C-alpha cells in the first residue's frame with residue numbers, strides 16, 4: 001500500500017500493455033472467436049483505461065498492479081460475458097402474484113413450449129393451405145373448437161384487438177361507453193387513449209356508478225359506430241351501482257344495426273369459483289347473449305402467450321380481417337404455435353391440470369404449507385436465518401383480477417443484521433434472482449408462484465443470507 005497517494009509513476013503506466021499487443025495473444029484470439037473482435041476490442045480498451053486511471057490516481061500500488069496485469073484476460077472475459085448476456089433472464093417469482101405483468105405474465109405450459117420449439121425450428125404452413133397447395137390465411141382452427149359458429153382473429157395483444165375493433169367500426173364515428181367502465185385499467189391500458197388513436201370519438205354515458213340502458217339509447221345518433229362494454233377486471237365497484245346487462249345492450253345494438261363489443265380483459269374461459277375465487281362471468285356466457293364480438297388477452301387467465309383474441313360473428317370478424325391495420329397488428333408463428341397448444345388444453349378439458357397459471361390458482365393451501373415446511377426444515381441449521389411459516393394471501397394479479405385473493409402459506413424471512421429491504425436485495429441479486437414481497441418489515445416468500453423445480457435455487461438464495469456472508 002506504500003504507493004498510495006504518491007505521484008503516479010510513469011514507470012507503472014508503461015507496464016500496461018497495448019491493446020494491439022494483447023489482441024495478438026492466443027487467449028485473446030480465442031475470446032475474439034467467441035465474442036467477436038469488435039466487442040473484444042471495446043472490452044479490452046475499457047479494462048485498460050480503468051487500470052490506467054487507477055495508476056494515475058495512485059489508487060493501486062505495484063503489487064496490486066502485478067495482480068491486475070496477471071488477471072487481465074479474466075477481467076476482459078468477465079466484461080464480455082456480462083455485456084453479451086441477454087437482458088431478459090428467468091427468475092423465481094415468490095411474490096404469490098400469479099399474473100404478474102412486471103414478471104412476464106403467464107409462464108407457458110409444457111405443450112406450448114414444445115410447440116414453439118417445433119415450429120421455430122422448421123418451415124411450416126403459416127399461410128399455406130396444405131390440401132390445395134394455395135395460399136391460406138394465418139389463423140387458428142383449434143380456438144374455433146371452443147366457440148362454435150364464431151370466427152376468430154388473433155392479434156398482438158388485447159389492446160391491439162380493441163384498437164382494431166374500434167378502428168374497423170367507428171373510424172370518425174362515435175363509440176358509446178359507460179362512464180363507469182372508463183376507469184383506468186392498470187397503468188398501461190387506458191381505454192380513452194386507445195379510443196382516440198383508433199380514430200373513434202368517445203361518447204360517455206351514465207355516471208360513474210350508474211348507467212342504464214336508456215342512457216345508451218339516448219346517446220345513439222347517426223354518427224354512432226358501435227357500443228363498447230369493458231369488463232372491469234381491474235377494479236370493482238361496490239354498493240350503489242347499476243349497469244345495463246349485456247342482453248339489453250345486444251338487443252339495443254340489433255334494433256339500431258350497431259355492433260356491440262365487449263372487452264373481456266383477462267378472458268376467463270372456465271369458472272374458478274370452485275377454487276375460492278368469486279363467480280366471474282366467462283367468455284361463453286357473454287357470447288350466448290348473441291354479442292357481435294368479444295376480445296381478451298392471451299397471457300392473463302388463458303395462460304398462454306401475449307396475444308389479443310377477437311371472437312365474433314363471421315361478418316364482423318371479416319370486417320376486422322380486411323382492415324389494413326390487421327396486417328400491422330398480426331401475430332407471428334411462434335405466438336400462434338404457443339396459443340394453439342394452450343387452447344388445446346381447454347378443448348380437451350384439462351386446463352387446471354396443464355396450464356401453469358390455472359394450476360397455481362387451483363393448488364390447495366395445504367399443499368403449499370407442506371412445501372414451505374420442507375424448505376424451512378432444510379434451512380433449520382443455517383446460522384442467522386430466521387424463518388417461519390405463516391398464513392398469507394396470494395393474488396391473481398395484474399390486469400386479470402388483481403384484487404382477488406387466495407389463501408396460502410408464506411415463509412416469513414428474517415436474517416440477522418439485515419433489514420427486510422437488504423434481505424430482498426440480496427435475494428434479487430442471486431442467479432436466478434428471487435423476487436419476493438415485503439410486508440410489515442418482513443420478506444415473505446409465497447411458494448404458490450414458485451415452480452417445484454425452482455426450489456433448489458430458492459434454497460440456495462436463502463442460504464446466501466447466512467450470518468457472515470457478504
Ligand SMILES: *Cc1c(COP(=O)(O)O)cnc(C)c1O
Pocket residue numbers: 157158159160185186189230231232233234263264265266296297298307308399400
Ligand atoms: C389487461 C386488459 C387489457 C389490455 O390487454 P393486453 O393484452 O395487455 O393488451 C385491455 N382491457 C382490459 C379490460 C384488460 O383487463
